[in-house]
Amino acid sequence: MKIFADSALSFISERPDALAREAAWSSFLASGLPTTSDEVWRYAPLSELDMERFDVTRAPSKAVDSDFAAQLCSKSGLVVRVVDGFLEPSEATLDGVRVRSLDGATTLAGGTALERYENDSFAVLNMALAPATTVLEVADDVDVQQPVVILYSATGTSSFSRTHLRLGRSSSVTVVEYFEGGAGALVVPLSEYEIGDNAALRLVTYQRLDSSAWHVARTTGLLHRDARLSQAVIGMGGHYNRSRNDAELLDVGGENELRTTFLGSGHQVHDFRTHQFHKAGRTRSTLLSKGAVADESRSVYTGLIEIEKGAKRTDARQTNHNLLLSPHAHADSVPNLDIRENDVMCAHASSVGPLDELQRWYLESRGITRADAERLMIQGFFNEMLTTLPIELAELVERDVTSALASLNVVAP
């Protein structure tokens, strides 16, 4: 790993917080990259991951927005651009919203970031190599009317971004995170979303990286009393697309709605992991994970609902549906429950199979061809993820998804 290590060490030595970064780098070296004998990495094509292809990006470049990104921006109240983890300076403002770049890897969960993420090699790597933390804060009692778009561009061969969204008490905002670029790159975003008492975050993360990218993302929602997090994660790009989306419901009344979806084609691997951790009573989580695998792609969904002793009257639901669009595609579904309290409602369901035959027949009975019916239904997976968005933004993303699906090859297994 000499080339990558040299570029990492040279990057670290130039940064103001070099000491903390060196500690993270040492920790990464000590644990090394994961292997497929680690259960949580079992499905990743790690043997194809050659770190020597990557070089740490030392200075921000000027990203060129795709047409789609430009349209997205035109529908938003504020655009935040992050290029390879560097926050692009901007004069743009939006009432009640503050955006800045902070040195140092911290966590909003308390304690040190290194302790919190020590078992996750890629998160540790992010701590050593992300240029800074992009912090977006919404002030108390502010209801931000217009959506905020965060454009993440991966232009170099490696792209480490770190983001903290913090919503003050009784505030609300809609945020769209969009990832593009990343040809042949390692893209490692690490995000935390802290939602204050009675605040509401509606979040859509749309990942449209190049199909050669390695994308290893991890997000954590931290929900305080009566906080609401509606999060949708859409994964399209990446050779390997890993998305770990956790939520911690820290105080009573918190509500987490998580929807994740992906479309696998070619030889892609989509690896979705979720962990809804109910630490307080009267909290609620609803998780819907739906994905489709075509061609020779593979997917795995692993979800854990954890309920702490004493978190009474918790309501946690987890649903995972996987569609097989080709006889050579494969999907695994691994739901898990860890419940240490009796007075709870908890349910999980999962399925792997072809499209619903009766829904398809209903569409065909309107005169829709089988191929179009299937395409509509698959597109529907993605459209369902966008219900928290304002309609003009949702339509924009729907159109983009539709164009991506147009080239999809569906073969009944």
Place this chain on the structure above:
Amino acid sequence: MTSTLRIEGLRVEVAGKEVLKGFDLTMKSGEVHVIMGPNGSGKSTLAHALSGHPGYKVLGGSVTLDGMELLTLSATERARAGLLLALQQPMEIPGVRPIDLLVAAGADPTDLRRRMSDEAYKVELRSDVLDRFVNVDLSGGERKRAEMVQLGILRPKFAILDEIDSGLDVDALGAVARRLAAATSEWNCGVLAITHFRRLLQELTPTMIHVVTDGKVVATGGPELSEILERDGYEPFRPAHS
């Protein structure tokens, strides 16, 4: 142009059991035919078999539209030939919008959203319901009105209505029946309505009523048949009495 839908000797099996046992019916465009019968008589089976539902197996017989055999066609081809089934419980299609469904079904996209609103107005359906996903979170009445919107846009030669009146309140029933009655003159649509209830017939005057028991038509007649049914029920029509 007048079209003819002809069902002859239709036999259909559901879950290994023969439910339709030689069903015959002929109708022309612009006519309203009503099929009445007790539970389990095969009424719904007819509707589903005509539209090619995967759970229904045709054992024999023939269904032609202007001489073209429909039973060998796919569900898509039957719809494109001019048959539209409105369901008792229209299915939810999460993530799919009605306008996208209609475009895929071959509707002219020009000005489509406005035409959908016009159709919604005719059946007293709030137009914003048409921006939601197909039938998702709609009440029973809204779903059936939404089916009428599809009908008004797709303008089939023959509309088959499977108990579209069940679960409808009087207002909704009236709106649906008036829409169907209008369709018979607007584009000469033939209506084949399957029902338990006479209420539908108050707004939608039938050309012909067919009484079905045990998988066959056992009596055919004018509106006077429904009065007999109202008075005596299906008992006089049971095979044992015939």
